[in-house]
Amino acid sequence: MVLQDDALAYLLNFLCGLESEAAGSAARSPLRIGYTADPVEMERYDLVFVPSGFFTSGSYGSKESLPRFRLPEIEGIPFLFGSNRVERKGETLIVHADLPASAFCFLSRYEEFCHPEMRDLHGRFNARWSLLSANGFLSKPLVDEYTGLIKRLLQETGRKMPANGSSLSKLWLTHDVDAPFYCQGLRSFAREALKGKGLGTALRLAMRNPESDPYYTFQYFFDMDSFAASRCPFPVESIYFLKGGGGSVYDKPVYGLASEKMRHLLWAIRERGARIGLHGSYSSGKTGQVLKEKACLERAIGENVTLFRQHYLRSCEPCGFNSLEKAGIRDDFTMGYPDAAGFRLGTCRPVRWIDPACGRLSNLWLHPLAIMDNTLFQESYMGLSFAEAEEYCLRLVEQVRIHGGELCLLWHNNNVSVQDYPENPVPWIRLLYSVLIDCLCGSDR
Ligand SMILES: [Zn+2]
Numbered sequence: 130m131v132l133q134d135d136a137l138a139y140l141l142n143f144l145c146g147l148e149s150e151a152a153g154s155a156a157r158s159p160l161r162i163g164y165t166a167d168p169v170e171m172e173r174y175d176l177v178f179v180p181s182g183f184f185t186s187g188s189y190g191s192k193e194s195l196p197r198f199r200l201p202e203i204e205g206i207p208f209l210f211g212s213n214r215v216e217r218k219g220e221t222l223i224v225h226a227d228l229p230a231s232a233f234c235f236l237s238r239y240e241e242f243c244h245p246e247m248r249d250l251h252g253r254f255n256a257r258w259s260l261l262s263a264n265g266f267l268s269k270p271l272v273d274e275y276t277g278l279i280k281r282l283l284q285e286t287g288r289k290m291p292a293n294g295s296s297l298s299k300l301w302l303t304h305d306v307d308a309p310f311y312c313q314g315l316r317s318f319a320r321e322a323l324k325g326k327g328l329g330t331a332l333r334l335a336m337r338n339p340e341s342d343p344y345y346t347f348q349y350f351f352d353m354d355s356f357a358a359s360r361c362p363f364p365v366e367s368i369y370f371l372k373g374g375g376g377s378v379y380d381k382p383v384y385g386l387a388s389e390k391m392r393h394l395l396w397a398i399r400e401r402g403a404r405i406g407l408h409g410s411y412s413s414g415k416t417g418q419v420l421k422e423k424a425c426l427e428r429a430i431g432e433n434v435t436l437f438r439q440h441y442l443r444s445c446e447p448c449g450f451n452s453l454e455k456a457g458i459r460d461d462f463t464m465g466y467p468d469a470a471g472f473r474l475g476t477c478r479p480v481r482w483i484d485p486a487c488g489r490l491s492n493l494w495l496h497p498l499a500i501m502d503n504t505l506f507q508e509s510y511m512g513l514s515f516a517e518a519e520e521y522c523l524r525l526v527e528q529v530r531i532h533g534g535e536l537c538l539l540w541h542n543n544n545v546s547v548q549d550y551p552e553n554p555v556p557w558i559r560l561l562y563s564v565l566i567d568c569l570c571g572s573d574r
């Protein structure tokens with residue numbers, strides 16, 4: 130596989146923290162960056178990475194192409210290919226660590242592409258199998274560490290490099306609406322009656338006003354997210370991901386978008402200035418049915434949908450990302466590991482996906498998902514206590530701040546209910562959200 134020219138240019142600029150100044154074009158970059166082993170060609174550049182042969186080797190795409198043993202390091206930062214030699218020839222800084230290939234592996238999820246057999250019950254590649262996790266770099270964005278290293282090396286040669294802002298570039302407050310209401314009408318009536326709650330109680334639960342439903346915690350999110358938007362010194366956007374279909378048992382409860390209750394919710398979301406994205410069903414990635422679900426959501430809200438997250442954070446293998454792009458999705462927010470919070474893409478910056486199957490630079494932006502609520506408390510995932518979760522989350526927030534990246538949080542409406550229902554799993558999930566918002570706003574509310 131050969132990385133296509135625009136993909137290589139984008140990767141080199143991204144690696145050097147120059148992606149916003151020269152998106153997709155090395156020619157316009159203020160820094161001349163080369164990827165070559167040719168000594169004559171090297172003279173044309175300010176910075177050269179020496180290729181390790183990763184992209185041209187016969188083992189590309191196989192498990193054998195990935196390192197299995199202890200990784201080499203520069204200044205304590207591990208990388209996958211090449212050597213730790215750094216030298217200067219004339220005006221050119223030459224880095225023998227193949228940081229472009231290493232960054233490519235994390236940013237494109239090449240590792241998952243090489244290991245299609247490593248999937249959990251839900252078809253997902255787990256954090257515990259990843260190179261990032263094995264090397265203790267899930268809670269630090271490794272590709273952004275490369276960027277910091279390159280900037281330091283260039284500064285040592287006297288070159289001025291743009292500094293990180295020491296602040297988040299953006300905060301995404303996102304909410305997957307898996308179950309908008311605990312009580313959905315007649316079906317809920319039957320369920321509650323079968324639980325032995327008595328016909329009167331069951332009827333009251335099933336028929337009551339949507340805003341008093343235990344899962345209708347949207348007002349809490351509206352208030353918290355508006356507070357964040359008004360107080361944080363960086364842009365804040367709130368997104369509600371809603372389903373547009375789904376037939377798997379894991380898609381239950383299936384909800385229509387045309388009911389009076391849902392129309393009320395859609396109106397309330399938009400009234401508060403939040404955005405609406407598609408929560409792709411359990412099977413949407415592989416079957417390409419994302420187009421159908423997107424059309425269904427668009428009909429309900431009367432506008433184009435370009436934001437996406439897949440239910441269960443299911444595996445987004447190349448075919449999944451390709452079908453998203455074909456369906457007109459511009460921004461994906463699925464890229465977090467379900468079983469461990471952290472930096473699945475090795476970065477906290479939004480990045481254009483490069484297809485590891487053909488080296489093509491896509492128009493699909495991946496927004497790293499750092500923290501999902503379920504990941505923190507579920508016993509089969511991290512199983513943390515409130516104190517442990519707070520400490521871990523604040524460490525991730527600090528990493529995003531240091532690297533000037535985006536922070537994306539995912540909190541579910543049904544996890545922050547304050548009503549006493551057995552489905553309300555962990556009371557501190559709501560408290561943690563408030564703590565994080567306060568911390569991000571610098572508020573002592
Ligand atoms: Zn979901």
